[in-house]
Amino acid sequence: MSEIEKIDGFTEEEQLDFEAELQEGFTEIEERYAVDTQQGFENVLVMDNIPVIDESKKQKLIDRLRQLFAKAGAPIEEENISMPWDDKAATNKGFIFLTYPDAQQAENALRALDGASFGKSTLYVNRFGDIERYANLPVGEGELPTGWREKPYVEKDHLRSWLGDSAGRDQYLTFRDQDVSIWWNGRNGTAEPVKVDGKPLKNNKWGELYLQWSPLGTYLSSLHRVGVALWSGPKLDGTIGVNVLRFTHPGVRLIQFSPCENYLVTWSEEPLDNFENSPNAALRETFGPEDEGNQFVIWDIKAQRVLRTFPADKPIQGEDGPQQVAWPSFKWSPDDAYIAKCNVGTGIAVYELPGMGLMDKKSIKIEGVQNFEWCPMSEKDFAARKAGKGKECSFVYWTPEAQNQPARVSIMSIPSRNILRAKNLFNVTDCKFYWQNQGDFLCVKVDRHARKAKSKKATFCNLELFRVREKDYPVEVIEFKDYVPQFAWEPQGSRFAIVSSNDPNYGQGIPGVVVKYNIDFYQLDQKKGDFIPIKHLDSKIANTLVWSPRGRHIVLATIGSSQKFDVEFWDLDFVVDERRETSEPGANVTMLASGEHYGITDIAWDPSGRYLTTHASSWRSSPEPGFCIWDFKGQQLVHQPMDRFKQFLWRPRPPTLLSKDQIKKVRKELKEFSRTFDEEDAAEENRGSAEKLAQRQRDISEWNAWRARNNKKLEERRSELGKAKKVVKEDHKDDERVEEIVEEMIDETEEVVVG
Amino acid sequence: MKPIILQGHERSLTQIVFNFEGDLLFSASKDSVVNAWFTSNGERLGTFGGIKGDGGHNGTVWTVAVDSQTRFLITGAADNTMKLWEISTGKCLFTWDFLTAVKRVAWNEEDDTILSITEQRSGQPSIIRIYKINRDEPTQQTTTPITTMTLSGSKATVALWTPLSEYILTGHESGKVAKYDVKSGEEVNYIDDAHSGEITDIQGSPDGTYFITSSKDKTARIFDSETLEEMKVFPTETPLNSACIAPLRPYIILGGGQDAMSVTTTSQRAGKFESRFWHKLFEEEVGRVKGHFGPINTLAVHPQGKAYASGAEDGFVRVHWFDESYFRSRPFGDLEPEVEV
The missing domain is CATH 1.20.5 (Single alpha-helices involved in coiled-coils or other helix-helix interfaces)
Structure with missing residues (x-):
């Protein structure tokens, strides 16, 4: 203010007044003469993205533009085009003003010219008023538009860091009482807690309901009464919305990830309320009024938002007892492209992702359809898909017998809806589908009843084996006279194992009676191309088959019995003498070892197929909760009875990144590789025992110090009291x-x- | 380690104790009789009470305690009485009458005072009473306690004297551990959630500076007698009924098993009726001794650490004299500290 020039003839005071007046006066004047851009400029348009040219081409450009405008039906006089000029660069500024005679013509021109192409560039046309309005939005003055939320960028912790363990160990999770711990599974059953900043990883929020890993191991999901939380990164913790994702769904009980971890399905026992007036902001924002009463929610994991909600199935009538939820209700295609649901009796609804719209806007009508199952895809299929070739997705479904119509199993491709193969079946009670995990083979286990039997109770069984990779999907049928309660394909292989029983006590549930089963192994005969039995085991008590994820090894276990708890380890390619070629295919099927885990309720291989765990969960009221770790040879490494033990979960691994050649190379140079690892193992062993020794030393010295202190105190007090x-x-x-x-x-x- | 099996009770055992020298063992049982046994060969020395016994208990004997001179025996029973016995003759010298059952008795270090815990029932609160014992004229006892502690909260189930007889330590049904001043009768210290289930036994270390508790919550814990600080935890997979600390060697012994109610429906194996040996310092289980076919109700260890005995729901007491190898073993491996255990 002092800068203001001194005006002669005024006192200092007067001058101050004058200045103040000036100050006020300017704002007043500014207000009075402010240009209201919203009114009176309805006939003015701004055109962007015109070519930047110099003086010499100005006239030419204007002429060309006028031609274009006239062609588009919005002619304009030359004097009504105003081209702002950048004097410094001696070019135009890349936009022009078009002044039309009235607002109506301007509107027409806007519609005609916006998005028109001019040479290589596209022209954009806006109303003059709009430009002013949007440019002057009150940003940065605390008045952010509604719906805007400040979210600082937080870097995501590495999602797959656990794969970088130098010893290549797998992780597992144990859940006891309220405590969840995560461990590295070392060699020979030595466990080391997974540590973060030197402290064992712990989270007291995890123990609320139960836990589940995502299919590729990226996320640990924990269920809570209010919803699901996904934990990722090396700490399995971090910023909410970055490494911890929350999905609000009150009363959630069941969850299911899509195979590629893009989506999540949650199911709650409680139908969703109308949350419009809920005090809980998360609920209010997540669900709309249209979601009311629905029980299934499909989520996009990365965007953390609801894709669509669905009501629960109508309860199946007639059956007494508690209503059971058939889970999974929704089934994902292996590539995350579709999710489908079987509406029993009427059809299959296939939804496309990520839009979650019905494919072709209608569900596939299939009269009487009972069940379906997607065909898995192998690595090769995924690679082919990426390259733009490859097959469509497909699923198999079956329909029961109706009047004058046999039961039928069909394979349908999606999205084309072509029936790839269908087969008629007779006297069918139920069908179960078993795909080999690469999608090479399909087994349809058909439970059948006698032709003229009154009750439709299944008494025998057919296996319909489809060879999906071959032309026309050839089918082979194997008939059984017995019940076949279990069927399992060898992963990545062409063998399968079945459990069958002709024991009259089967299915009676008589306590104290041990049901005898037969176990058979079959193999694809490469020459003939059909499946032949290779080994038959009689009078076994094992009722559960668990293949190693790598194939070759299989574990037969007795689960759910109150007397027997056997675990048998079998090798299908056990070769004593490498040189001798055995002609008989089943000659190499050998039992490696057998063991027992008292109270066993569950069984699981680790992702590498090197270790097996059997565990006994207190949820299934096992008499002795706890877990055991075995190696694939059947040697028990760990036996850990633990009161109130609930869950044991191996962390899954994504498929290997090594190419076939690299794997081959490793196989070839195994001796070289194993030498370095053997050295590391030896070092590890030494370190482990040293650590334990140190811990014990600490225990002892602490104890000694405490005892010495106490004894001294006691002596002092004793002499004080004068007691002997x-x-x-x-x-x-x-x-x-x-x-x-x-x-x-x-x-x-x-x-x-x-x- | 071949056990000596003491067969003399018709019903399950409730408490067993060694005398100070360890040559005698006293066993209390639900058949209302207390037996005295020679521990060396399992011969029965005599009984206190019984069918024809004069002045014997008329109901489950819940608790038994012997003084350090093996002169007098105190017993408490479900017939709402507590009795003083002369060990050499087996005669009942005095009887105290109460309104409810006596669940626990204990002698102090000087053998001149006892404590008794009465059951909380039919409107009667659980009361801890401290009595002076007249050793010179044992048939003349006072029925007036020197201190009475009426418990308002969870009832006390077990109790123990501290080394200098200034305090008593109690274990409660709620899992609480507390410390009472004997003179004033006031609670001087407590831990509410020492255990998450009923405390079933409390036994002191040889010098009394720490003690072990066993609980239905399937754990046993060692506490500091002075501060009640928890020093060690021993988690097992079965409800525990008793725990004791072995002198000389760094072990503790735990016993328990499935509840007596559900025993008939489970196999012997599922019942987990073994005595378990744990390493006291490292909190690791080191061994188990099988034998009983009912849950172990009570454990006692020879005061010189040469043997231990277990009494079970099956009505048997099994006395185990430790083998040479037990004393030769090196529980600390190469560390070999000068631990006073």
């Missing part, structure tokens, strides 16, 4: 008497033994 030291007093007696007695006792004891 009892120990000494008694020691006298002891010395005389007890020794005598001891001698006698030994003599007498010996007599007893001899006697």
